[in-house]
Amino acid sequence: MIGWIYPESCVDEQTIQAYSNNHAEFIAKYDSACGGIADYFATSFPSGAKVLDIGCGSGRDLRILHEMGYTADGIDPCPEFVESISNRMCQYGATVEVASLPSLKSVEDGSYDAVLCSAVLMHLPEEQLFDAAFSIRRIFHEKGRLLISIPLQGEGATLESDGRLFNGVSPDQIELLFERIGFRLISRWDSEDALGRAGRQWASLLFELESRSGSRPIDTIESVLNKDRKVATYKLALFRSLAEIAVTNYNLAEWTHSGRIKVPISALADKWVEYYWPIIESDKNIPQNTGKPITFRTQLDDLVQYYKKLGGISSFSAEYRNGELSTEGNRLHRLLLQKVKTAIKQPVYHAGGGEHLVFQYDPNDRTVLVGCDIWKELSLMGTWIQDATILRWAELTAKISGDRIKPSDVIDCLLTVPETKRVVHAAKKFYDSLADKRCVWSDQSILREYDLDHAIPFSLWKNNDLWNLLPANSKVNGKKRDKLPEQELIKRRRDCIVDYWSKINDAYPARFKYEAEKFVGIGNFTASNWENRLFSTFSEAIEITAIQRGIERWNIPAASSSTAMMEQATQKISLVVHDEIDVSEQYSSCVPFFSLQAAAGAFSDGQEVEPENEPEGWVEVDTFRRLEKGMFVAQVVGHSMEPRIPDGSFCLFQSPVTGSRSGRIVLVQHHEISDPDHGGRYTVKQYESTKRVPSDESQLEWGHESIVFKPFNKDYDDIPFEGDPEDLIVVAEFLEVLDG
Numbered sequence: 001m002i003g004w005i006y007p008e009s010c011v012d013e014q015t016i017q018a019y020s021n022n023h024a025e026f027i028a029k030y031d032s033a034c035g036g037i038a039d040y041f042a043t044s045f046p047s048g049a050k051v052l053d054i055g056c057g058s059g060r061d062l063r064i065l066h067e068m069g070y071t072a073d074g075i076d077p078c079p080e081f082v083e084s085i086s087n088r089m090c091q092y093g094a095t096v097e098v099a100s101l102p103s104l105k106s107v108e109d110g111s112y113d114a115v116l117c118s119a120v121l122m123h124l125p126e127e128q129l130f131d132a133a134f135s136i137r138r139i140f141h142e143k144g145r146l147l148i149s150i151p152l153q154g155e156g157a158t159l160e161s162d163g164r165l166f167n168g169v170s171p172d173q174i175e176l177l178f179e180r181i182g183f184r185l186i187s188r189w190d191s192e193d194a195l196g197r198a199g200r201q202w203a204s205l206l207f208e209l210e211s212r213s214g215s216r217p218i219d220t221i222e223s224v225l226n227k228d229r230k231v232a233t234y235k236l237a238l239f240r241s242l243a244e245i246a247v248t249n250y251n252l253a254e255w256t257h258s259g260r261i262k263v264p265i266s267a268l269a270d271k272w273v274e275y276y277w278p279i280i281e282s283d284k285n286i287p288q289n290t291g292k293p294i295t296f297r298t299q300l301d302d303l304v305q306y307y308k309k310l311g312g313i314s315s316f317s318a319e320y321r322n323g324e325l326s327t328e329g330n331r332l333h334r335l336l337l338q339k340v341k342t343a344i345k346q347p348v349y350h351a352g353g354g355e356h357l358v359f360q361y362d363p364n365d366r367t368v369l370v371g372c373d374i375w376k377e378l379s380l381m382g383t384w385i386q387d388a389t390i391l392r393w394a395e396l397t398a399k400i401s402g403d404r405i406k407p408s409d410v411i412d413c414l415l416t417v418p419e420t421k422r423v424v425h426a427a428k429k430f431y432d433s434l435a436d437k438r439c440v441w442s443d444q445s446i447l448r449e450y451d452l453d454h455a456i457p458f459s460l461w462k463n464n465d466l467w468n469l470l471p472a473n474s475k476v477n478g479k480k481r482d483k484l485p486e487q488e489l490i491k492r493r494r495d496c497i498v499d500y501w502s503k504i505n506d507a508y509p510a511r512f513k514y515e516a517e518k519f520v521g522i523g524n525f526t527a528s529n530w531e532n533r534l535f536s537t538f539s540e541a542i543e544i545t546a547i548q549r550g551i552e553r554w555n556i557p558a559a560s561s562s563t564a565m566m567e568q569a570t571q572k573i574s575l576v577v578h579d580e581i582d583v584s585e586q587y588s589s590c591v592p593f594f595s596l597q598a599a600a601g602a603f604s605d606g607q608e609v610e611p612e613n614e615p616e617g618w619v620e621v622d623t624f625r626r627l628e629k630g631m632f633v634a635q636v637v638g639h640s641m642e643p644r645i646p647d648g649s650f651c652l653f654q655s656p657v658t659g660s661r662s663g664r665i666v667l668v669q670h671h672e673i674s675d676p677d678h679g680g681r682y683t684v685k686q687y688e689s690t691k692r693v694p695s696d697e698s699q700l701e702w703g704h705e706s707i708v709f710k711p712f713n714k715d716y717d718d719i720p721f722e723g724d725p726e727d728l729i730v731v732a733e734f735l736e737v738l739d740g
Contacts, residue, residue: 015123015164016077023080029195030058036194037118037149037204038064043187044147044206045070049113052139054101055120059085066092075099102132107139114145121174122150126167133177137209144209146183150174152190152201171203183207210373217377221385224351224358225392232289233393235347240389241271246375247382248461251521251537253375254367261375262367264522269340273300277313278416280304286410287400296339303332314419322426323510344368383549390414417462427469428452430507439473440496441480441489442556444674445681451477455485460545465515466504467534470497475676476556483554484546490539498531581618590618592632621738623652630655633738636684638677640711645684645737655732661687665734668709672723676716684734685709685719
């Protein structure tokens with residue numbers, strides 16, 4: 001069937017005229033083309049779909065669609081094209097009409113499963129593109145597919161010599177245009193020109209209509225936050241709590257077969273208590289509802305007053321996490337949660353208004369149901385949505401108060417979190433009690449002072465859960481700061497992390513389980529496999545946070561083992577290492593080979609090393625020095641003594657050290673030393689000391705005023721020695737770096 005319908009506005013008139021004047025040439029040219037956008041039909045359109053070809057031209061693509069089993073109709077603004085198709089393709093039974101973008105008045109709403117729009121949008125004046133996109137959306141069924149082709153070159157509007165308009169709009173502009181009105185880009189293919197024209201390339205864009213209303217998930221969220229009638233702050237609290245859970249406790253969510261997400265109302269209630277507590281506790285009367293108090297104000301105020309002399313929200317949070325609420329505290333909290341859960345249901349039932357409710361409540365398992373698309377948006381944009389809800393919450397509160405309350409005062413309340421020191425006290429107390437602990441990141445032995453590191457920085461998640469608090473060397477933690485550890489470091493330190501978790505779980509089982517279950521999901525913290533599940537979630541959360549928030553990553557190079565040292569010895573320098581040698585060769589051509597750690601132990605009594613101390617081997621050395629007992633070779637790992645001792649150098653040492661040590665490079669050992677490169681209780685540094693001069697003749701002995709171990713590398717700090725000099729062991733003196 002052929003219809004003749006001339007729209008009120010259409011593709012540029014000069015362009016239509018150019019096609020009409022040269023229709024025979026264009027038909028022959030287009031019919032001869034091979035491939036092109038037709039290569040993507042099977043991928044783009046569901047089997048048996050009803051397709052509208054907008055700008056069907058010669059009818060080539062219309063014919064291919066029919067031959068592939070699709071039901072396809074066509075429209076084109078050029079009458080000559082439509083007449084040609086009707087004469088040559090009547091056997092397909094297609095409806096082909098003279099019609100044009102942007103209006104598509106002759107096409108009924110929701111009448112097609114798919115639309116093909118090949119090499120058409122480039123001919124529309126740019127000011128008509130939005131109306132055209134809107135018309136295309138109108139004619140779709142839900143989840144319809146749209147396949148568009150457009151030139152890759154987008155360099156502004158131009159006119160061809162034959163008068164055809166090319167608007168110069170880029171594929172990226174087209175993508176944004178359609179995504180703004182409810183489409184989602186599924187695929188994109190860039191290809192050469194099917195007609196073989198030099199310098200012309202095409203982008204084929206495949207979209208799916210996610211919502212005929214044109215509303216994207218983020219638009220729905222914005223509509224509720226900005227446009228819904230709000231007489232209380234409940235809707236804002238609901239979105240903030242959902243967004244926070246979607247970002248930091250996303251495993252609490254259960255994915256259903258119906259395409260909805262279930263979130264426990266108890267998890268939301270915990271967040272609401274945290275949000276509203278500082279508001280109720282404030283010295284100012286900060287209203288949260290128009291005309292009357294919020295429904296749970298009395299119960300929350302009772303709990304706030306009970307904890308007022310016990311340390312406030314920080315004490316409550318610590319006791320609640322540890323499962324240590326008193327009988328009265330537990331009673332007040334239970335009554336509060338009942339009221340809060342009832343309050344949560346109000347925005348659940350009414351957000352969105354009318355027939356387009358955003359949430360549902362399932363009384364059977366006490367969960368709030370969220371659409372999959374909304375949940376995805378909360379997961380991807382949760383950090384910004386939280387910020388937006390806090391700002392709108394503050395503005396709404398100011399409005400409810402008649403501008404008596406400033407938005408800034410409300411924001412201060414909404415950003416209040418339990419005092420970090422109080423909440424992390426249990427973790428600090430536990431790690432203080434561990435006699436043998438090492439830095440979670442560097443593996444350095446922790447002897448005295450250390451930091452409790454938030455693995456996921458507090459500035460990002462505001463998270464004081466026990467699994468996120470790990471002991472770290474203070475200098476190492478200072479370098480990490482608000483960065484996130486790289487995946488390689490996390491995996492390398494897995495055993496240490498899990499070991500700390502296991503120990504602190506034994507110490508605080510109730511709190512650890514409560515916090516871990518919020519993180520890995522209810523029911524996923526099982527006795528048999530909780531370590532693997534928690535570590536997997538921990539690693540995933542760090543990676544997702546780094547990607548979504550653009551957080552800088554941080555790492556520490558893996559330390560070399562003694563086996564690796566021996567392997568490097570044969571590669572870096574010409575050392576010949578023997579497991580055993582003849583006694584006659586000992587200290588004539590060979591000296592013992594030790595790791596620094598072994599050497600510090602073997603020579604710690606200041607005596608010459610004996611063969612029974614079992615060196616890791618004997619090394620032939622080429623040196624101008626005369627070898628003697630007490631000499632040995634060890635590898636110095638790290639950068640602190642560069643350039644004098646390059647990282648990984650094999651060095652000749654002499655033990656014992658006689659005479660004054662000041663100004664000499666020595667290997668020293670003491671239980672209070674922590675080397676900045678490897679964390680051991682020994683170090684190779686330049687020894688500097690100042691003496692205390694006797695003030696009178698009654699003081700017969702000189703004493704040490706200060707002892708400092710100095711690195712050569714200016715990026716490293718001096719190591720002041722504050723222990724008893726009598727306990728300090730100067731193991732050996734550095735003599736030289738052995739060359740290959």
